[in-house]
Amino acid sequence: MKYKIPLVxxxxxxIDDSFALVYSHLVDCFDIKAVFSVAGNVPIEMTTLNSxxxxxxxxxxxxxxxxxDGPLIGEPIIAxxxxxxxxxxxxxxxxxTKFHASHENPTDAYYKLLSSLDEPIIIAAIGPLTNLxxxxxxxxxxxxxxxxxxxxxxxxxxxxxxxxAEFNIAADPLAAQIVINSGVKQYFVPLDTTTAYGFxxxxxxxxxxxxxxxxxxxxxxxxAKENLDHSPRSVFYxxxxxxxxxxHHPEWFExxxxxxxxxxxxxxxxxxxxxxLRGERAxxxxxxxxxxxxxxxxxxxxxxxxx
Amino acid sequence: xIEKIPCIIDTDPGVDDAFAILYAAKHPKLELLAITTxxxxxxxxxxxxxxxxxxxxxxKPIPVGLGHKQALVVRKDDAGVTHGSDxxxxxxxxxxxxASTRPLHPNSVQLLKETLQKSSESVVLFPIGPLTNIxxxxxxxxxxxxxxxxxxxxGGGFHHGNxxxxxxxxxxxxxxxxxxxxxxxxxxxxxxxDITDQASINQTELNRILEIGQxxxxxxxxxxxxxxxxxxxxxxxxxxxxxxxxxLFEFVNVHxxxxxxxxxxxxxxxxxxxxKSNQSLSQVKVAMKLEHSSFMDRLIExxxxxx
Numbered sequence: 001m002k003y004k005i006p007l008v009x010x011x012x013x014x015i016d017d018s019f020a021l022v023y024s025h026l027v028d029c030f031d032i033k034a035v036f037s038v039a040g041n042v043p044i045e046m047t048t049l050n051s052x053x054x055x056x057x058x059x060x061x062x063x064x065x066x067x068x069d070g071p072l073i074g075e076p077i078i079a080x081x082x083x084x085x086x087x088x089x090x091x092x093x094x095x096x097t098k099f100h101a102s103h104e105n106p107t108d109a110y111y112k113l114l115s116s117l118d119e120p121i122i123i124a125a126i127g128p129l130t131n132l133x134x135x136x137x138x139x140x141x142x143x144x145x146x147x148x149x150x151x152x153x154x155x156x157x158x159x160x161x162x163x164x165a166e167f168n169i170a171a172d173p174l175a176a177q178i179v180i181n182s183g184v185k186q187y188f189v190p191l192d193t194t195t196a197y198g199f200x201x202x203x204x205x206x207x208x209x210x211x212x213x214x215x216x217x218x219x220x221x222x223x224a225k226e227n228l229d230h231s232p233r234s235v236f237y238x239x240x241x242x243x244x245x246x247x248h249h250p251e252w253f254e255x256x257x258x259x260x261x262x263x264x265x266x267x268x269x270x271x272x273x274x275x276x277l278r279g280e281r282a283x284x285x286x287x288x289x290x291x292x293x294x295x296x297x298x299x300x301x302x303x304x305x306x307x
Numbered sequence: 308x309i310e311k312i313p314c315i316i317d318t319d320p321g322v323d324d325a326f327a328i329l330y331a332a333k334h335p336k337l338e339l340l341a342i343t344t345x346x347x348x349x350x351x352x353x354x355x356x357x358x359x360x361x362x363x364x365x366x367k368p369i370p371v372g373l374g375h376k377q378a379l380v381v382r383k384d385d386a387g388v389t390h391g392s393d394x395x396x397x398x399x400x401x402x403x404x405x406a407s408t409r410p411l412h413p414n415s416v417q418l419l420k421e422t423l424q425k426s427s428e429s430v431v432l433f434p435i436g437p438l439t440n441i442x443x444x445x446x447x448x449x450x451x452x453x454x455x456x457x458x459x460x461x462g463g464g465f466h467h468g469n470x471x472x473x474x475x476x477x478x479x480x481x482x483x484x485x486x487x488x489x490x491x492x493x494x495x496x497x498x499x500x501d502i503t504d505q506a507s508i509n510q511t512e513l514n515r516i517l518e519i520g521q522x523x524x525x526x527x528x529x530x531x532x533x534x535x536x537x538x539x540x541x542x543x544x545x546x547x548x549x550x551x552x553x554x555l556f557e558f559v560n561v562h563x564x565x566x567x568x569x570x571x572x573x574x575x576x577x578x579x580x581x582x583k584s585n586q587s588l589s590q591v592k593v594a595m596k597l598e599h600s601s602f603m604d605r606l607i608e609x610x611x612x613x614x
Contacts, residue, residue, distance in 0.1 A: 072483075072487065
């Protein structure tokens with residue numbers, strides 16, 4: 001039997017999260033062990049329901065856990081401006097989902113799951129890092145069960161929530177810093193990488209006619225938000241999807257060892273990730289910067305998987 | 308029969324911690340359920356073995372947990388000189404044969420969780436070191452907050468600091484954790500420097516410790532003798548006494564914030580004494596006044612008892 005990479009997806013669907021979930025299943029090289037929701041793009045009730053909905057549509061029966069409802073410190077921020085009123089572009093779906101999230105304590109559920117597996121696992125963290133921070137806080141020994149964390153988050157010269165801060169990190173800067181401090185191998189996929197190129201309208205229109213039902217669903221979600229036919233020159237940044245691809249196609253990226261710190265208390269820069277790119281004067285690396293995507297290969301590959 | 312208040316001490320022994328732990332173990336109104344250790348006055352390898360040493364002087368078996376070895380966000384290292392290189396003024400080796408031989412619980416946060424879950428009554432937490440373990444508990448297991456009767460902590464100060472002009476050591480050692488605890492919604496009793504510096508000891512009083520004649524009195528005397536050349540205040544027992552002997556104190560209720568991102572004020576505890584401040588937000592009961600001779604008499608009276 002084909003080896004599949006064991007994977008936990010920690011997410012806040014979210015339009016691009018939905019692409020990441022559907023792709024991770026269809027690409028058929030990941031063994032998805034569980035999905036954890038987290039408050040982020042929209043509140044926790046919605047990210048949880050959206051996770052249930054996407055997995056139900058995929059008929060992918062893996063445990064779903066309802067995660068953190070807000071950041072470690074301070075008030076939640078949300079990104080309805082980017083993901084529509086319900087996180088799926090405002091697309092109205094049947095809320096009577098087939099699979100349901102467990103309301104077990106997510107920190108204990110995480111630890112139980114990770115410590116029960118045969119091998120250390122990869123975690124794709126494509127929302128705020130609150131769940132993982134709590135895991136490291138409650139179980140400092142959990143490192144041994146984690147092979148690597150792939151984080152969609154941060155930016156070097158780009159922000160989106162503010163001029164300097166990317167949303168996932170801005171939504172819980174302290175959690176991001178705690179995850180960085182954990183010592184677990186981690187790959188950061190910042191906005192500079194995810195917005196180097198965009199998926200184009202033709203790409204999306206092809207999904208519309210896909211033989212694959214869940215790919216057509218992705219089209220409906222993005223169409224509900226963007227009204228696709230009226231925006232011929234649009235490009236779409238699917239940050240979370242790019243992050244998943246970097247796990248099993250590192251050859252399409254440049255992997256650069258780097259030191260990353262998160263600004264927790266800036267006047268203009270709270271939630272900013274500071275990549276130390278000073279060359280020889282840089283601090284000792286604590287992460288890998290996933291850089292310079294080969295986008296043509298990536299877009300062609302995704303089409304192949306989704307169509 | 309006196310109804311005993313169940314309690315857990317979260318600690319970084321530390322000289323004044325030793326007094327707090329034995330005071331709590333001996334007090335007829337308290338039922339010490341567990342000791343959880345954390346980095347602080349010295350590194351975790353010392354605070355945990357010192358806690359084991361103290362547990363060895365308590366007749367009832369007390370579980371001791373191994374906690375966080377660093378702050379959520381690392382800024383500074385330990386207090387070094389005040390408590391000696393081993394946390395006990397270099398005296399650990401002389402007394403080590405008294406240490407408890409029970410195995411350490413490997414995870415303080417889990418020991419806190421399990422102890423709260425097992426207790427039929429709500430429990431008082433006495434954090435007398437950095438608040439890293441307690442913050443982790445509160446964030447990962449918010450459902451256990453009803454099991455916490457109150458958090459009576461040694462930390463902070465309004466009039467002055469000790470580590471900086473405005474920040475007290477325990478709070479400055481992990482300001483984010485302190486902020487998480489103060490914003491947790493749990494009732495907080497605060498023994499800050501304003502009151503703990505009223506619990507100073509002179510040479511005559513130091514001799515009274517030695518004259519107690521209990522099996523641990525020589526140890527307490529020797530470690531306090533060195534400590535008192537740096538710091539004359541027995542800070543940590545005050546957090547315990549605020550619960551076991553409230554009649555010794557005057558309290559005020561006030562809202563307290565923790566500064567986590569100041570240029571000069573990081574780690575400061577900021578009370579809101581403005582007349583117009585919202586009294587319903589006064590989440591902290593602050594011990595403000597203590598009559599010195601009754602403090603000393605009570606300390607000696609309790610330490611005379613068997614543990």
